[in-house]
């Protein structure tokens with residue numbers, strides 16, 4: 001896999017020379033004296049320094065994009081950067097010569113958990129694609145001291161461990177002390193008046209020093225190296241409590257330090273509800289204010305105080321509502337520090353800022369109590385208040401439903417700051433992340449805004465870094481593809497289309513099957529090592545890997561497995577295709593239901609895997625601590641991709657795209673991006689089941705859906721599965737599952753698990769039955785890869801650049 005570029009290593013020999021020198025320079029010892037962690041650290045530091053040189057050398061003209069996200073799930077970088085610099089083969093051979101296989105060094109790399117799931121990984125894929133496309137993409141996020149918790153499974157239960165990811169240091173980052181800025185919290189606003197001119201200052205409060213750490217983002221081809229800036233909070237010298245210190249009250253003196261450092265201490269592990277913590281609001285403000293201060297400083301250096309042209313040279317994209325304060329904070333800096341007129345400042349903000357919504361889950365839409373917000377951010381809040389006042393004042397009364405529209409769209413409502421409304425009002429563009437999702441935003445979630453400003457709304461269907469999730473994650477298949485159609489697909493994923501004819505090529509299909517088997521064996525070994533569960537690689541590998549959430553319906557998947565279990569035992573003629581069910585994913589700490597589903601899966605695994613009546617037909621494995629690195633082991637081995645959320649709940653999904661690209665066949669509902677996957681791959685190469693969005697809405701609206709009806713209508717089968725939650729069948733490992741049963745039967749099955757059960761299980765049976773025809777199955781699998789090019793984040797970013805950021809206009 002060679003990238004046509006200015007390679008950082010000209011040959012294996014050149015690499016070995018530079019690497020040996022680097023061992024001396026970075027570790028002061030020869031390669032032979034170093035352990036694998038140190039050898040990895042030196043190699044990463046060498047590649048990082050090369051990347052920084054490339055960045056320093058070339059700084060292309062053109063518009064700067066600043067991608068604000070509170071999460072960047074970047075994953076391990078070395079393997080990806082070696083591919084992007086086009087030197088992976090050279091380094092692999094060199095390491096073999098050194099007697100230390102590259103894979104052994106790569107396995108030393110930390111997997112920074114600076115994100116929860118979909119939103120965070122999307123941001124990282126976007127960074128990879130902006131660099132690959134030569135766009136000046138600047139990431140702006142937080143450098144959490146502790147990332148997303150490490151998940152350990154004890155007696156089937158999720159146990160959270162602190163993620164001390166910086167324990168061995170992080171070779172990719174550079175602390176930029178000289179670029180530190182001060183961010184102010186609290187205090188109060190003072191109005192100043194002098195010969196008719198008046199201005200405001202924010203006095204008192206706490207001053208926090210935001211210190212940036214920069215991480216290079218190497219683009220494929222090695223020509224563009226962009227920057228990911230991650231902010232850390234530290235006490236501003238100015239207000240260290242010296243008196244307390246001198247009075248020997250160190251706790252008080254240190255309290256300020258720990259209060260400040262707490263701001264960037266940890267990632268909030270929720271990927272939907274349960275927000276409203278003041279520390280989270282401080283995080284959201286700190287990286288926004290610090291990011292904007294440095295953006296305007298850089299801009300002013302380049303263009304002078306021509307603030308009215310900011311939107312021509314700078315695009316600020318906000319990843320969900322977490323950076324929503326970009327609007328009012330940009331106005332505060334422009335008005336208070338740069339003397340720009342209020343109306344012009346608002347105009348500049350709207351021209352510059354754009355917003356992506358990633359969920360329609362009501363509990364995930366951020367709202368902050370006005371009192372909390374105003375107390376912490378008194379001056380920034382004044383801009384929100386004034387914009388809201390002017391919005392109401394100038395609201396068009398020419399519509400008969402104007403009161404309702406105002407109620408839907410006003411920022412301040414019911415004592416709360418509605419962050420989604422703030423994001424829309426301060427943005428020139430609002431996009432959803434799949435065609436179905438954007439449609440729901442326009443028709444429901446943000447309908448008021450769509451009626452008022454339809455021109456702002458557009459769809460940008462998500463994408464993934466195909467270089468990482470196929471090129472790096474699946475070397476055997478990637479090599480087969482490159483040997484067959486060349487490696488142009490690494491820079492242009494649409495080239496994967498050239499694989500179509502090979503879907504009918506027996507020798508190619510044979511090689512494909514070999515690669516898939518190699519990946520299944522690799523995963524089976526990883527699962528055996530981490531869980532002790534032995535998976536037979538002749539079984540179908542059926543995979544559901546994502547955050548645990550009721551709407552993603554991991555419970556429906558478990559109900560299917562229990563159904564198979566009961567039927568295999570009760571009906572000897574029932575011979576389902578032997579299948580290994582692989583689950584992985586974390587649940588937010590405080591999300592009890594999700595944690596109970598994890599416990600249920602491990603209990604079902606214990607029962608099924610140890611039951612000789614069934615364990616040659618079905619096996620279950622829960623892979624702990626789902627992260628980017630484990631995901632890269634799971635996707636290549638998968639044959640069935642479970643995407644079974646109820647229709648209208650999953651904004652897009654991205655694991656569906658990664659699994660499709662790696663030749664897994666989707667078993668899914670007509671939800672999120674599954675709809676577009678179905679349209680592109682063709683109905684013969686996917687298995688769709690379940691209610692459609694409109695059927696879900698009608699059923700809910702009818703008020704006629706009762707879980708007990710479903711239960712009583714089929715006591716022997718579905719009823720029995722529900723009973724097994726509490727009748728002891730699954731209680732051996734850690735007890736029964738009353739809370740899950742209650743969620744289903746008492747709270748009336750909000751996620752329609754019982755409703756979609758039958759169409760789901762029969763869809764699964766039809767799909768696995770077709771597995772026997774290996775030629776047909778592999779043909780379909782290869783067609784999934786061949787038709788997955790559209791789901792590269794390169795395509796997504798090209799659309800953002802053209803339609804939202806207006807790059808190259």
Ligand SMILES: CCc1ccc([C@H](C)CC(=O)N[C@@H]2O[C@H](CO)[C@@H](O)[C@H](O)[C@H]2O)cc1
Pocket residue numbers: 116117118119120122270271272273275320358359364365366433462650651652653654672
């Ligand atoms: C305030 C807590 C919180 C934190 C994160 C979030 C994210 C928006 C949740 C998230 O990751 N959403 C996922 O975003 C992916 C990328 O667009 C989509 O593919 C998934 O469908 C969506 O659930 C909501 C609320």
